[in-house]
Amino acid sequence: xxxWTDFERATIKDIFSKIEYDVVGPATLARCLVVYPWTQRxxxxxxxxxxxxxxxxxxxxxxxxxxxxHGLDRAVKNMDDIKNTYxxxxxxxxxxxxxxxxNFKLLADCLTIVVAARFGNGFTGxxxxxxxxxxxxxxxxxxxxxx
Amino acid sequence: MTTxxxxxxxxxKAFWAKVSGKSEDIGAAAxxxxxxxxxxxxxxxxxxxxxxxxSPAARKHGKTVMMGVGDAVTKIDDxxxxxxxxxxxxxxxxxxxxxxxxxxxHNILVVMAVMFPTDFTPDVHVSLDKFLAxxxxxxAEKYR
Numbered sequence: 072x073x074x075w076t077d078f079e080r081a082t083i084k085d086i087f088s089k090i091e092y093d094v095v096g097p098a099t100l101a102r103c104l105v106v107y108p109w110t111q112r113x114x115x116x117x118x119x120x121x122x123x124x125x126x127x128x129x130x131x132x133x134x135x136x137x138x139x140x141h142g143l144d145r146a147v148k149n150m151d152d153i154k155n156t157y158x159x160x161x162x163x164x165x166x167x168x169x170x171x172x173x174n175f176k177l178l179a180d181c182l183t184i185v186v187a188a189r190f191g192n193g194f195t196g197x198x199x200x201x202x203x204x205x206x207x208x209x210x211x212x213x214x215x216x217x218x
Numbered sequence: 219m220t221t222x223x224x225x226x227x228x229x230x231k232a233f234w235a236k237v238s239g240k241s242e243d244i245g246a247a248a249x250x251x252x253x254x255x256x257x258x259x260x261x262x263x264x265x266x267x268x269x270x271x272x273s274p275a276a277r278k279h280g281k282t283v284m285m286g287v288g289d290a291v292t293k294i295d296d297x298x299x300x301x302x303x304x305x306x307x308x309x310x311x312x313x314x315x316x317x318x319x320x321x322x323x324h325n326i327l328v329v330m331a332v333m334f335p336t337d338f339t340p341d342v343h344v345s346l347d348k349f350l351a352x353x354x355x356x357x358a359e360k361y362r
Contacts, residue, residue, distance in 0.1 A: 105340035106347060123341045180324070184343065187328045188335035196254030196271055199328065203255060 073208050075150055082201040086186060087147045092140050093133075095185055100136035101126045103181040110174055139178070146209050154212045161216035172214035179206040222345075222352055227294050229345035234291045236337060237330070241288055244333065245280030246272075248325040256321050262314060283322070290353045297356035309360040316361065319354035326350060 104111050105123045117132060119125040126132055142160065149156040164170045183203060187194045194202075222230075237244065250271035252259050266275040286304060293300025308314055327347060330338045338346075 102340045102343060106344040108344075123339065127340075184327060184331045184338075187331040188338065191332055191335065194328075194332055196251040199251055200255040 072151070073153070078197070079201040079204065080150060082198050083147055083150065083205050086190075086198075086202060087143070090140075090186065090189060092137055095182075095189060096136035096138070096140035097127075097133035098136070099178065099182045099185045100132055100139060101129075102185060103178050104132065106181060107174075107177045110177060113168070113170060113174075140182075143209065146205070146212075150205070153208050154215060157209070157212040158216055161213050164213060165217040172210075172217055175210040175213050179203075179210050182206065222294065222348055226345040226348055229342055230291060230294060230349045233337065233342050233346065234288065237334060238288055240333065241284040242277075242281045244326065244329050245282070245284030245287075246277040247280070247329045247332070248322060249276050249280035249283065251325040251328060252322055255325070259318060259321060262312075262318075287326070287350075287353070290349075290356075294349070297352050298359055301353070301356040302360070305357050305360040308357050309362075316354065316358040319357060320351075323347070323350035323354060 101123075104114070104120060104126050111120050114120060114132070114135075117129060117135075119129055120132075145156050146153045164172070183199070183206065186202065187199070190198070253263075253269070253271045253276065260269050263269055263275070263279075266273065268275060270276070290297060290301060327338075327343065327350070330343075330346065
């Protein structure tokens with residue numbers, strides 16, 4: 072089981088209570104599709120992903136970015152058992168969506184960058200450490216049911 | 219070997235021109251974050267009296283690293299040749315495990331996002347990420 076300090080718990084709750092989901096979600100997915108273009112393989116039906124501008128304006132990308140970010144809510148509410156909280160989502164990503172689990176880390180890195188830009192100097196080294204630890208647990212849990 | 223396109227090189231040079239004035243702050247912040255978020259990296263600095271992230275030694279090291287990055291920008295057309303000596307230094311004297319180049323690169327990107335949120339667009343991000351990866355590869359060239 073993952074041990075969380077009071078600081079880590081407070082930090083995660085604070086970040087997720089402050090971010091604007093309809094800004095951060097779309098920005099994160101869009102950034103991922105630009106910075107790691109091979110991730111576009113999962114979005115063949117999304118239409119125009121030809122360049123950063125097209126991706127940024129793409130309504131399907133925005134909508135999906137919000138969906139993904141809200142998917143993290145469950146982990147925020149169940150920090151003491153993220154592994155089991157995400158068991159079903161892990162199966163979904165493996166069996167139905169066929170997403171290479173290495174991609175979870177790429178998206179997590181993009182979220183870190185977007186959150187860093189959002190909070191500026193408030194995103195201190197300590198906050199970054201807590202956030203990255205949380206995302207590492209999320210990423211690991213999402214990959215747990217793959218076989 | 220990572221191939222930087224003409225667009226990547228242009229993007230990196232333009233972004234660097236914008237941010238290089240703050241290069242010391244960027245370096246200090248990146249090294250500080252690295253020491254906090256990836257504490258295993260402190261093992262390379264056991265010779266520092268003060269290993270805390272904002273110590274004078276850490277700040278100085280950040281400045282040194284960013285000077286190297288800035289130099290690499292000027293040698294962007296042939297990083298392998300341009301960074302030959304730095305690679306020898308890292309391979310034979312410093313012997314930093316190349317996995318740490320990735321860690322420091324990540325923290326440089328985070329600092330760019332913190333300090334230049336509007337300029338650090340996805341397009342700049344991808345080109346800078348590629349550049350830092352190419353730089354890291356050139357630094358590891360002489361290792362074995």
